[in-house]
Amino acid sequence: MNEITACTPSKRDLIVEAAKKLFLEGGYGTTSMDALAAEAGVSKRTVYSHFDNKESLFGAVMVGLCSETGCTHPSILVSDTPPEQALREFASNMVGLVQAPEERDIFRVVLAESIQFPELGEAFWSYGPEPAKQLLTAYLSEQVKRGVLRIDDAATAAMQFIGMIKWPHCMPELFGVGTPASDEARQRALDQAISIFLEGTRAK
Amino acid sequence: MNEITACTPSKRDLIVEAAKKLFLEGGYGTTSMDALAAEAGVSKRTVYSHFDNKESLFGAVMVGLCSETGCTHPSILVSDTPPEQALREFASNMVGLVQAPEERDIFRVVLAESIQFPELGEAFWSYGPEPAKQLLTAYLSEQVKRGVLRIDDAATAAMQFIGMIKWPHCMPELFGVGTPASDEARQRALDQAISIFLEGTRAK
């Protein structure tokens, strides 16, 4: 009940923090409850007094992570914002996945375990990609209605734009190939994506 | 040495087939050598007579899968092909990931284990995405040189186009959300992606 948990973290918080760290590093299978208790600095019995079993602990922690690090787009995509600026602001919030190692790990672990934990995939999607898609879709639809853009399927176009800005750097990083791109390179790629998408959808 | 293995599969083939199935279903951690031997119909000792340990078996099988199901683009992107046709043919070969369940599983498992098995991520990338990217990059560069397209960074543009055609259907399927899109929906999305990309890169 006490919201100030940073000073005197409860055992439960210690467990959750340790679970976050280890599950994100090693996934579900390779993370043992022994290691988890040791990392948290508590006994295993204490872990089991707070969580029924390994599955429920994993589910709770990962769903929590999804909701914490999910889409945090403010209402930046007001309809009056010109498309180039709107897309740039949207994309700037989107590239987070690549830069923050934690988000990359969440992506990887959720994807890996979404077969055995279907609720994980759904939680991740509903907190992250889905609201972002909805936001951009609404903005694009409005611009189409206003005659600024010309798009057949705004929802698909939103996903296509997101794919443009995510794929080039996100995928290599996830697979651990190549060297991370510089900030300037990312910026140039983003500029090009916005340029292509805008030129390709601008009403004649 | 006998290439006709379908009639009388060797024990080794049985092991490899079982490993493919179980590793793709459950990943590395949750797949036990007991279950694998049972699935193959051989004893565990036979498994260990063909492969040193679980790691080497996993690596061998997964790298083999990557090379088998990797990019199979023929040399369709000859420079004289008009862009719309070239992109359509390229994209048609690309969407395989979404449709074939096995490729989706490979993607998922490789991504999940690429931390503990770095060579996996590299193998997957070098057999699949990299050659596809190279092929499209070369084609785009040639069209830029010919004055047909106008693109600053052809390599990044290639990845951006791939992102456009992959992301909208690939990601939801990987996370197990929503219902698989119909063939018509995929076709419409592909048409829209090609249209946006071409309009956005066509030389004035």
Place this chain on the structure above:
DNA sequence: GTCTATAAATGGATAGAC
């Protein structure tokens, strides 16, 4: 609630016979 100690089961890997 928390700890130490342990139960019960399963994991990877091996021994020795054939």
Place this chain on the structure above:
DNA sequence: GTCTATCCATTTATAGAC
């Protein structure tokens, strides 16, 4: 090469004292 049987470490989960 192949099998049955087994070793040993580790894992999840629990018992009982404090």
